[in-house]
Structure formats: structure tokens, C-alpha cells
Amino acid sequence: MRVEWSNWLSAAKMLLAPAHPVCLFCGKAHAPSAQTPGICLACESAIPWIKAPRCRTCGRPVGCPDCSRSRQPGPLLYNRSAVSYTSEMREILGQYKYRGNERLAQVLGLMLDRAYNAMQEAMENGSVSRWSYTANQNAVLEADSGLIMGAASPHKIWSSLLPRKRTDRWQADLLVPVPVSSTRLAERGFNQAGQLAAVLAARRGILQLPLLVRTQHTAKQSFKSRAERLADMKHAFAASTDSALQGQFASLLRNSLDSGRPLRIVIVDDIYTTGSTLRACAEALIRQPGGSLEGKVEICSLTWARS
Amino acid sequence: MKVTLYAVRLQERWELWISLDLQVDMLWWSGAGAGVGNSIIAEQLVVLSPSLPLGWAVKLRDSWKQAVAMESWSSLHWRSYAAAALKAELKQEQRGGGTLEWLPLQAVRRYERRGNGWAVNETQPCEITNVSEVAVETVAGPGAAWLAGLDEAARQLAAALEGRSLLQPEVEALIEERLPGLAGQWQAAAQLAQLQGRLVLTAALACGERAAPLRLPWRGASSRRALPRCLRCGSAATGAAACAACGLAGCAYCEACLALGRSRSCALLVRSAPRPAVRCTAGDGTAAGLQRRWGLGAAQAAAAAAALGVLAERRGRSADSRPERFLLWAVTGAGKTEITFPLLEAALAAGGRALVATPRRDVVLELAPRIARAFPAANLAVLYGGSPGRWDRADITLATTHQLLRFHQGFDLVIIDELDAFPFHNDPMLAFAAEQACKPGGSFIYLSATPPSDMQRQTAAGRLRHAKVPVRFHGHPLPLPTRLRAEAVHHMLKRGRLPKALLQELKHSMERSAQIFLFVSRIVHIDPLLNLLRRQLPGAVIEGTSSKDPLRAEKVAAFRERRITLLITTTILERGVTVARSDVFILDADSSLFDEAALVQMAGRAGRSKEDPAGRVFMVSPEQNRAQRRAVAQIRAMNDAARKQGYLQKEKR
Numbered sequence: 001m002r003v004e005w006s007n008w009l010s011a012a013k014m015l016l017a018p019a020h021p022v023c024l025f026c027g028k029a030h031a032p033s034a035q036t037p038g039i040c041l042a043c044e045s046a047i048p049w050i051k052a053p054r055c056r057t058c059g060r061p062v063g064c065p066d067c068s069r070s071r072q073p074g075p076l077l078y079n080r081s082a083v084s085y086t087s088e089m090r091e092i093l094g095q096y097k098y099r100g101n102e103r104l105a106q107v108l109g110l111m112l113d114r115a116y117n118a119m120q121e122a123m124e125n126g127s128v129s130r131w132s133y134t135a136n137q138n139a140v141l142e143a144d145s146g147l148i149m150g151a152a153s154p155h156k157i158w159s160s161l162l163p164r165k166r167t168d169r170w171q172a173d174l175l176v177p178v179p180v181s182s183t184r185l186a187e188r189g190f191n192q193a194g195q196l197a198a199v200l201a202a203r204r205g206i207l208q209l210p211l212l213v214r215t216q217h218t219a220k221q222s223f224k225s226r227a228e229r230l231a232d233m234k235h236a237f238a239a240s241t242d243s244a245l246q247g248q249f250a251s252l253l254r255n256s257l258d259s260g261r262p263l264r265i266v267i268v269d270d271i272y273t274t275g276s277t278l279r280a281c282a283e284a285l286i287r288q289p290g291g292s293l294e295g296k297v298e299i300c301s302l303t304w305a306r307s
Numbered sequence: 308m309k310v311t312l313y314a315v316r317l318q319e320r321w322e323l324w325i326s327l328d329l330q331v332d333m334l335w336w337s338g339a340g341a342g343v344g345n346s347i348i349a350e351q352l353v354v355l356s357p358s359l360p361l362g363w364a365v366k367l368r369d370s371w372k373q374a375v376a377m378e379s380w381s382s383l384h385w386r387s388y389a390a391a392a393l394k395a396e397l398k399q400e401q402r403g404g405g406t407l408e409w410l411p412l413q414a415v416r417r418y419e420r421r422g423n424g425w426a427v428n429e430t431q432p433c434e435i436t437n438v439s440e441v442a443v444e445t446v447a448g449p450g451a452a453w454l455a456g457l458d459e460a461a462r463q464l465a466a467a468l469e470g471r472s473l474l475q476p477e478v479e480a481l482i483e484e485r486l487p488g489l490a491g492q493w494q495a496a497a498q499l500a501q502l503q504g505r506l507v508l509t510a511a512l513a514c515g516e517r518a519a520p521l522r523l524p525w526r527g528a529s530s531r532r533a534l535p536r537c538l539r540c541g542s543a544a545t546g547a548a549a550c551a552a553c554g555l556a557g558c559a560y561c562e563a564c565l566a567l568g569r570s571r572s573c574a575l576l577v578r579s580a581p582r583p584a585v586r587c588t589a590g591d592g593t594a595a596g597l598q599r600r601w602g603l604g605a606a607q608a609a610a611a612a613a614a615l616g617v618l619a620e621r622r623g624r625s626a627d628s629r630p631e632r633f634l635l636w637a638v639t640g641a642g643k644t645e646i647t648f649p650l651l652e653a654a655l656a657a658g659g660r661a662l663v664a665t666p667r668r669d670v671v672l673e674l675a676p677r678i679a680r681a682f683p684a685a686n687l688a689v690l691y692g693g694s695p696g697r698w699d700r701a702d703i704t705l706a707t708t709h710q711l712l713r714f715h716q717g718f719d720l721v722i723i724d725e726l727d728a729f730p731f732h733n734d735p736m737l738a739f740a741a742e743q744a745c746k747p748g749g750s751f752i753y754l755s756a757t758p759p760s761d762m763q764r765q766t767a768a769g770r771l772r773h774a775k776v777p778v779r780f781h782g783h784p785l786p787l788p789t790r791l792r793a794e795a796v797h798h799m800l801k802r803g804r805l806p807k808a809l810l811q812e813l814k815h816s817m818e819r820s821a822q823i824f825l826f827v828s829r830i831v832h833i834d835p836l837l838n839l840l841r842r843q844l845p846g847a848v849i850e851g852t853s854s855k856d857p858l859r860a861e862k863v864a865a866f867r868e869r870r871i872t873l874l875i876t877t878t879i880l881e882r883g884v885t886v887a888r889s890d891v892f893i894l895d896a897d898s899s900l901f902d903e904a905a906l907v908q909m910a911g912r913a914g915r916s917k918e919d920p921a922g923r924v925f926m927v928s929p930e931q932n933r934a935q936r937r938a939v940a941q942i943r944a945m946n947d948a949a950r951k952q953g954y955l956q957k958e959k960r
Contacts, residue, residue, distance in 0.1 A: 007899070029853035095565075099565045099566060099568075099569060100560065100565060101546075101562065101565050102546060102548040102560075103546065104563070121364065156488075184552060185551040186308070186552045187476070187552070187554075188551075189548070189550040189551050189569075189571065190548060190549065190550070190551060190553070233511045285421065
């Protein structure tokens with residue numbers, strides 16, 4: 001009998017080689033990425049990160065005619081996104097949102113977390129044009145968000161031990177996910193923005209409150225033109241009337257104003273296309289049932305993709 | 308989704324039902340059902356919950372065990388019964404941090420029948436009260452006329468869904484396209500159809516089997532056994548997430564078939580009730596008759612006749628009998644498609660429905676016109692990812708194997724073409740789907756030139772009936788591969804020179820103006836080899852293609868039209884491409900990426916036409932491994948069988 005050494009050798013190599021986990025993007029067992037657990041190195045290096053936004057307002061990596069054309073001041077200060085919405089990223093988002101591969105939530109959330117870094121930098125460098133409360137701005141020394149968080153989360157304790165941690169970084173006070181309609185929620189089973197915000201909230205120790213509700217069921221945005229989206233979105237959102245939520249929000253707001261600065265709210269969504277959804281959400285947040293919050297809050301948005 | 312779960316007392320027994328529309332059930336059991344097919348009148352009806360997660364409701368229904376004195380059970384009794392049946396689920400939900408109030412006591416409602424209507428009984432049976440003294444409120448609702456009107460809708464819905472297994476969004480898409488009149492009230496119609504036994508409503512995931520009786524470590528296969536199973540694709544549902552549709556913190560979902568819409572434990576799966584299979588009999592099933600009728604060769608006709616014999620057998624009537632399996636083992640270039648025509652005709656003649664499934668979409672598109680031409684009167688549906696006409700009813704369905712997930716016991720005859728090809732090979736999900744698509748008493752025909760080894764073993768052991776077509780349609784033997792000892796491709800590339808023997812054979816092939824398939828095992832070798840060959844064989848048109856080549860279709864077309872002399876490629880072209888006058892060179896034939904089946908298929912690219920039946924095949928490698936030896940042995944065995952049975956032309960004349 002002829003022994004086939006090559007087979008034996010390859011079998012022995014298989015035993016000794018590390019077992020790679022299956023990549024959530026490409027489905028192959030390749031060497032995993034350390035920065036973004038869940039996907040492989042090859043897929044990670046192919047992600048079209050927005051490293052240097054050219055439009056300082058909406059975080060677009062290319063020149064943005066929308067923002068320079070019609071920039072009437074609104075409650076939404078600026079936006080930052082993690083990746084450009086290329087066809088590969090569209091495929092990934094489709095896998096997650098429409099096909100329901102919820103394991104991707106963690107990966108996409110971690111990617112969003114990187115965009116949060118960009119947001120912090122933008123805030124600290126003051127490269128962002130502010131809409132109001134310039135008077136307050138200098139007075140604000142980054143106290144921290146511990147005050148708002150109450151008890152420190154385990155994550156916070158752990159990360160505080162890390163040497164390079166800067167405690168004086170800009171930190172958001174509150175994450176608000178863009179809501180989906182109840183029909184869509186029943187159909188899909190989850191709110192993608194809520195899941196992404198949850199990942200970010202857990203990593204950064206920021207509170208997440210579903211302060212917004214969708215008042216009307218609009219058809220899928222992806223089938224509409226820019227003008228249709230803008231018109232459609234005007235009154236699609238409202239502040240939640242849940243009294244427990246309102247109470248929590250009111251105390252957050254009080255705490256923040258007591259420390260002499262506006263409450264920093266970050267609206268989270270999966271994709272920024274025209275920004276109409278996010279602007280409508282910001283307007284709805286300002287129009288609280290207890291009266292307008294103009295001047296008391298600072299609203300910006302964070303999305304996974306920017307088209 | 309959430310559904311209503313109720314228990315109903317019929318004379319001496321209790322039954323548990325899930326409902327999408329309780330009004331239909333109330334009428335059905337009250338006596339109004341007499342007009343639409345129900346002869347049983349219920350006495351008592353207990354709604355356990357108006358909105359229970361579908362997965363749990365289905366588990367309760369399917370694990371239903373009647374106990375004594377149920378008519379005197381209080382809400383608390385019912386709840387503790389349900390809690391016992393859902394013990395594992397409740398525990399898991401609690402561990403996942405679920406906060407669902409799953410069966411609130413105050414929501415349990417008891418109804419007593421009063422004539423043709425129902426009265427709510429607000430008292431608990433354990434409090435001894437005379438029911439007649441309690442203020443009973445008669446439930447108002449639509450009447451018997453409404454139910455009778457719904458009967459037609461239920462019949463239409465069941466007919467449209469016959470043989471299918473669809474998730475709720477798919478059902479809605481089907482209704483929108485085929486029964487637009489039903490759009491608003493399909494749930495009521497589906498509920499009536501369920502009560503009538505025309506449809507089966509269930510959850511897309513079935514609860515796992517109980518864990519192994521031995522206390523094995525809780526991992527590996529034993530933990531997977533306890534997971535819910537996807538009814539569509541048969542995989543263990545490995546995903547779980549909080550679900551807004553049913554309110555559970557851990558609503559399981561199947562990750563294997565996500566591409567066809569998410570199948571989760573609270574997703575409604577609608578199936579038609581199984582129908583018995585018809586016996587597929589043919590008018591003239593003899594080999595000679597088939598040769599005349601379909602123009603088949605002697606070997607083809609003999610195999611077709613054997614398959615027809617299996618189709619025409621009378622099957623056991625029991626519902627859980629498995630479909631009869633039959634393997635048609637036909638060599639490459641034998642004309643497999645033509646052999647299936649008499650089988651399809653037999654199924655159609657008996658009024659049955661037939662399915663031809665193949666793993667690859669391009670094969671579907673290639674077969675469609677041929678079948679349409681052979682059966683001009685039959686209704687043909689062509690299904691693949693994103694194809695139009697998904698919901699049409701058809702006599703012959705031609706589909707990629709993934710589409711079979713949407714069928715359940717819908718076909719009397721299932722033919723699986725190229726079952727050993729990627730992705731069907733080694734994918735238990737598709738094998739499961741294919742078996743599900745066949746009616747229990749139906750027939751299942753596999754077509755292959757290179758059956759997987761377990762199937763070959765089964766045929767050898769007599770456990771799988773089969774017929775062999777050992778000869779090509781032109782009656783010449785298969786070309787036997789010649790071994791050419793030469794160094795491995797990466798050595799050739801390193802030295803920058805082709806081995807002399809290989810170069811000589813390539814030149815010889817070009818001199819006899821044959822086109823050359825040059826197979827390599829790795830895509831990375833294609834480009835450097837292309838440069839090397841162009842340098843060493845000046846004057847020849849040489850191209851390379853692979854699965855990663857965007858111009859693949861164009862290059863293959865050019866090769867077919869003889870505009871390319873030599874095509875370097877990988878196993879992607881091992882099947883499907885037929886070129887009249889061709890020679891085959893397999894480099895690195897000892898690569899582990901080439902198994903026996905791949906080698907036989909690649910060798911099968913040569914000598915396909917009547918004009919040039921003796922193509923040349925070379926296996927170029929430094930070593931000869933088992934796959935190579937077995938491939939040569941398989942080809943030789945087929946040629947021997949053909950010779951023995953007198954199918955070869957040489958011996959005939």
C-alpha cells in the first residue's frame with residue numbers, strides 16, 4: 001500500500017493551525033481582525049472608512065453641494081458617519097437590515113464606534129460650526145458624564161485603568177435611536193438604529209433613550225427621490241409621551257444645565273442619505289411636549305454609512 | 308407574530324388550536340361551520356391567550372395532551388398546564404432577561420355555547436355557581452353567511468398554496484399577485500382553510516428534540532440537538548435575538564437560510580396539507596418504444612425504461628413512507644436531459660407535477676427552452692433567485708435547488724440534475740430541501756455522471772436502485788486519460804519553461820486543430836501560466852479565465868466559437884461547456900482540489916462530438932494519487948460495461 005504522505009502532512013498541519021472563526025462579511029474562515037471582532041482582516045481592510053470628512057457639516061468624504069447650497073440653520077448641528085455607502089456596504093447593510101442577520105449588529109456597532117471617535121475629534125478641535133450657545137462653550141470644562149451615568153458601568157471602571165485613556169474627552173450625554181414604525185418593527189423584529197446605539201452605549205457608557213416615535217408609516221426611503229424624502233419626513237416623528245422616559249430625560253437635562261452646558265444628544269441611525277430623517281428627528285426632539293428645548297440641547301447625529 | 312391560542316371541547320375530547328382570526332373559529336365550532344365542512348359542534352371554548360408568541364403556541368398545540376376533567380379547569384389550571392409544557396422555553400426566556408407577560412390570568416376567557424352563539428362565562432369553575440344565574444354576555448360577531456362567503460376564499464388560497472411552504476411575507480406576495488381580491492382578509496381565509504384541513508399553519512422553527520438522555524457535556528452535537536430546527540431547511544437555528552414581533556427576548560432564528568427570508572420561531576409558515584402522490588404510468592414504457600418516441604439511443608432508452616418501471620410501481624399508502632429513490636448514472640455526454648423527457652411525460656400523463664432541480668442557475672436557463680420545446684402543451688415555471696413568475700402554478704417546475712425551500716411535498720416526480728455539483732454537494736440543507744419537495748409516495752430521480760462516493764457504495768450494496776448509461780450518445784467509448792509525468796505548475800513557473808513532453812503534446816493538439824482546455828488547480832497560477840504559454844506557443848490564441856474573471860462569459864463564448872485555441876481555467880468549467888473538437892490537459896492533477904468526480908468531469912470535456920469522438924486527455928502531475936487512479940478506473944469500468952452490453956459502435960458493426 002502506498003502511503004500518501006502529502007495527505008498526512010496536510011492533516012497534521014490542520015490540527016496544528018489555529019481555527020479561524022467564520023467572517024460575518026464574507027462567510028469564510030480567515031484570519032480575524034483584532035480591531036473589529038467578527039470579521040476577517042481582508043474584509044476589514046476593504047472597508048471604505050471615512051477618514052477625513054470634507055464636508056464638516058454632514059461628514060461626507062467628498063464635497064457636499066447639499067450643505068453649501070441650502071444651509072439654513074436647523075437644530076441638527078452636524079453629522080459623522082463611519083463608512084461610505086459603497087455597493088459592498090449596501091450589501092452588508094442589506095444582509096443585516098432586510099435579511100435579518102442580527103449577528104452583524106455588533107460588528108456594525110463597533111464600526112459606528114469608530115465614527116464616534118471622529119465626532120469627538122471634530123468637537124474638540126472646534127472645527128464644527130456651532131449653531132448657538134457660543135457663550136456657554138468656553139465655560140464648559142469637560143466635567144464628564146459620570147454625573148449623568150450615576151453608577152459607573154463595569155466597562156467604565158475597566159477602561160479607566162487603561163493608561164492612554166483621556167478623561168477630558170468630549171463625551172455625549174445621550175443617544176437617541178431613529179425609530180421605525182410599528183408595522184416595520186413587527187415585520188423586521190428589530191430596530192437597526194436601536195441595536196447600533198446599544199452597542200455604542202455599552203462601549204462608551206452613554207445612556208440610550210428611545211425618546212422618539214414614528215407618527216406615520218412612511219414607505220421605504222430607499223425607493224424615493226431626494227425631494228420626496230424631504231417632503232415626506234417633515235412630520236414623521238414626534239417626541240415620545242412615555243412618562244417614565246420623559247422623567248428620565250428631564251432629570252438628565254436638569255443635571256446638564258446645572259453644570260452650565262447644554263445637553264449633548266447624539267441621534268443614531270444606520271444611514272445618512274439626504275439627512276432629512278435626521279433633521280426631522282432633531283426637530284422633533286426640540287419640540288418636546290413640555291416646551292421647546294432651543295438653546296438647552298446640542299444635537300448632532302452619528303450614522304454607520306454616508307451615501 | 309402573536310396568535311390566539313384556545314382549547315375547545317368537542318363532546319368528550321379537547322383540542323388545542325392556534326388562530327389568526329378567532330371569529331372564524333367561534334363560528335366554525337358554533338354550528339355555523341356545518342355549511343363549510345364541519346359536522347362537530349363544540350360545547351366549550353377556552354381562549355388561553357389572545358396574543359401568545361407563535362412559537363410557544365405551536366409548541367403547546369403540538370405537544371397537547373388531554374387530561375381528565377378539563378371542563379372544570381380554572382384559569383390557574385390552564386396556566387400551570389401551559390407552564391409545564393413550556394418549561395424549557397420559560398427557563399431560557401428568564402435567563403435571557405425576558406419580561407413578557409406570557410399568559411396573563413385575566414386574559415383567559417371561557418365561552419359556553421348557547422344555541423348558535425357563544426356566551427362569556429366570567430366565573431371560575433371552582434367557585435360553585437350556577438352558570439345560568441351569572442350574567443352571561445352573548446358574543447356578537449359576523450354570522451354564518453360571512454363564513455360561507457369565506458369558504459370560497461379558503462378554497463382559492465389552498466389551491467394557490469398547493470405544494471408550497473411559505474413564510475408570511477411570501478404568502479402576502481403570492482396573494483398580491485395571484486389573488487388580489489383576498490388582500491385584506493387572507494388571515495381569516497387561511498384560518499378557515501386550517502380548520503378545514505386544507506392548510507397547515509405552523510411556526511417556521513420546530514422545537515428541538517429533547518436533549519440526549521445521558522448527561523453528556525453540554526456542547527457539540529448534543530447542544531445542537533436541543534436547538535429548534537428550521538422546518539424549511541432542516542438546520543439547527545443557531546441565532547437568537549430580541550424580537551419586536553413576538554416580544555420574546557430570545558426569539559430563535561435560522562441563520563442557514565436567511566437569504567430566502569428570515570425563518571424565526573415566531574414566523575408563520577403556511578403549508579398545504581399533503582396530497583397523495585399519483586402513479587406515473589407511461590403508455591409505452593418499453594425500451595424499443597422509447598427509442599422510437601423520443602429518438603433515444605439504446606443505452607438511454609434502457610435506462611429510461613428502468614426508471615419508468617420505478618415510477619409506475621404502486622407505493623405503500625402510508626403517509627410517512629419516504630419517496631422512492633433512483634439513480635441515473637450516465638457518463639458525461641450521454642444525453643442525460645433527453646433521458647428525463649419520458650419520465651416527465653409519464654408524470655404529466657398521470658396528472659402529476661414534476662420538478663427538475665439543478666444547483667446552478669445557468670443550467671436552469673439552458674434547460675428551460677429544451678423542456679419547453681419537448682412539452683409545448685405543459686405549463687412551465689422557471690425559478691431562480693430573482694426570477695419573475697414565482698407564484699405561478701405549473702406542471703413542470705424548473706428550479707435552482709435553493710428555490711426548493713419554498714416547496715413542501717408538492718411534486719410527484721423530482722429530478723435532481725448534477726447532484727454532485729457545487730453547491731448541492733456537501734450541503735445538507737439543499738439535500739433536505741430536495742427531499743421535502745417530493746411527496747411521500749412520489750419518486751426521486753438523481754442524475755449524475757459522477758455520483759458521490761456514498762451513493763456509489765449504496766448502489767454497489769444494492770441499497771439504491773439505479774441504471775447506468777455507460778456510453779455516450781454517439782456510441783464511442785470515453786477517452787481514457789493518459790498520464791504525463793511532469794513537474795508541478797509552480798516549478799514550471801519558477802523555471803520559466805514548460806516541460807518538453809507537455810509542450811510537445813500541446814503542439815500536437817494544435818496541429819490536429821483541436822481546442823484545448825488547460826485545467827489548473829489554483830486561480831493564482833492562471834496569469835503567470837498565461838504569460839509562459841504565450842511565450843512558448845507563439846501564434847496561438849490563449850486566454851485564461853476563472854470565477855473571479857468579469858469577462859468569463861465572453862471568453863467562454865469565444866472559446867465555443869473557436870476564436871480561442873487554448874483556455875486556461877479552473878474547475879468552474881469542468882461541466883456544462885461543450886466544444887466539438889477538444890483536448891483536455893489537467894495540470895497538477897494530483898492536487899487535493901481535484902477529486903475523483905472533478906477529474907472524471909474534466910476528462911469528460913473531450914471527445915463529445917460525433918465528428919471527433921476520440922479526444923485526448925492528459926493528467927499532468929509529478930505523482931499519481933488515489934483520485935487519479937480511481938477516476939481512470941471509473942472511466943475504464945464504464946467503457947467495459949458499454950462494451951459488454953454491446954452499446955459501442957465498433958463492436959456493433
